[in-house]
Amino acid sequence: MKIGSRSARIALAVAGLIPLAQGIFDFATGGLGPEPVEEITHRTGQWALRMLLLGLAVSPARRLLDAPGLAPHRRTFGLLAFLYASLHFITYLALDLDFRLGDLAEDIRERPFITVGFSALVLLSPLALTSTRSWIRRLGKRWRQLHRGVYLAVTLAAIHFVWSAKADWLEPGIYAAVAAALLGLRIPGALGRKRANYATLRRAENSEPKG
Numbered sequence: 001m002k003i004g005s006r007s008a009r010i011a012l013a014v015a016g017l018i019p020l021a022q023g024i025f026d027f028a029t030g031g032l033g034p035e036p037v038e039e040i041t042h043r044t045g046q047w048a049l050r051m052l053l054l055g056l057a058v059s060p061a062r063r064l065l066d067a068p069g070l071a072p073h074r075r076t077f078g079l080l081a082f083l084y085a086s087l088h089f090i091t092y093l094a095l096d097l098d099f100r101l102g103d104l105a106e107d108i109r110e111r112p113f114i115t116v117g118f119s120a121l122v123l124l125s126p127l128a129l130t131s132t133r134s135w136i137r138r139l140g141k142r143w144r145q146l147h148r149g150v151y152l153a154v155t156l157a158a159i160h161f162v163w164s165a166k167a168d169w170l171e172p173g174i175y176a177a178v179a180a181a182l183l184g185l186r187i188p189g190a191l192g193r194k195r196a197n198y199a200t201l202r203r204a205e206n207s208e209p210k211g
C-alpha cells in the first residue's frame with residue numbers, strides 16, 4: 001500500500017473512527033463510568049485536539065521523511081478533528097444544556113473558555129466545508145489563505161483545553177506545548193515566503209520604466 005494512496009487514506013479514516021466506535025460501544029454497555037456526559041465531553045474534546053495536532057504534524061513529517069505522499073492525510077486528520085469537535089459541541093448542547101439555545105448564547109458570552117472553544121469550532125467549519133477538490137479549484141489561491149485559519153483554530157483549541165482544566169494542568173500543558181512546537185516550525189517558512197514576496201515586489205518596481 002502506497003503512503004498517500006486511496007487505500008492508505010481509507011485505512012487512516014477507519015483508524016480515526018475507532019475512538020468513536022469505542023465510545024458508542026462503551027455507551028451501549030454502560031462502560032462510560034459514573035459521569036457519562038463528562039466522559040463523552042472529555043473523549044470527544046481530546047480526540048478533536050489530537051486530530052488537529054496530527055494534521056499539523058503531517059507537513060513537518062513529510063519534510064523530515066522526504067515523503068510528499070503524506071500530504072493528503074492532512075485533510076483526513078482535519079475532517080476527523082471537525083467530526084470529533086462537532087460531537088463534542090453536540091454533547092454539550094444536547095446533554096449538558098438540553099438544547100437550551102439561550103443558555104448556549106449566555107455561555108458563549110460569559111464563560112471565556114466556552115467562547116474560545118466555540119470560536120475554534122466556528123473557524124474549523126468553513127475549512128471542513130471547503131476541503132473538497134472542487135472547492136480547492138474554485139477558491140484557487142484564496143483556499144490556502146483560508147486554510148491557514150487552522151493555525152488559529154489549533155491555538156484557540158489548546159487555550160480552551162488549558163482554560164477548561166480545573167486542577168491538573170500537566171496534560172493540557174503538554175498539548176499546548178506540542179501545539180506551540182508544531183506552530184513554531186511554520187515560522188521560518190512564513191518569514192521566508194514574506195522575504196521572497198518582498199524581493200519579487202522590489203524587482204518588479206525596479207524593472208518598471210522610469211519617468
Ligand code: HEM
Nearest residue numbers: 041042045046048049085089092117118120121157161164
Ligand atoms: C475545535 C474545537 C474544540 C476542541 C478541540 C475542544 C477540546 C476540548 C478538550 C481537549 C477539553 C478537555 C477534555 C478533558 O480532558 O476533560 C474540552 C473540554 C470542554 N469543552 Fe471543548 N473543545 C472544542 C470546542 C468546544 C465547544 C464549541 C464547546 C461548547 C460550546 C466546548 C465545551 C467544552 C466543555 C463544556 C468542556 C468540559 C469542561 C469541564 O471539564 O468542565 N468545547 N474541550
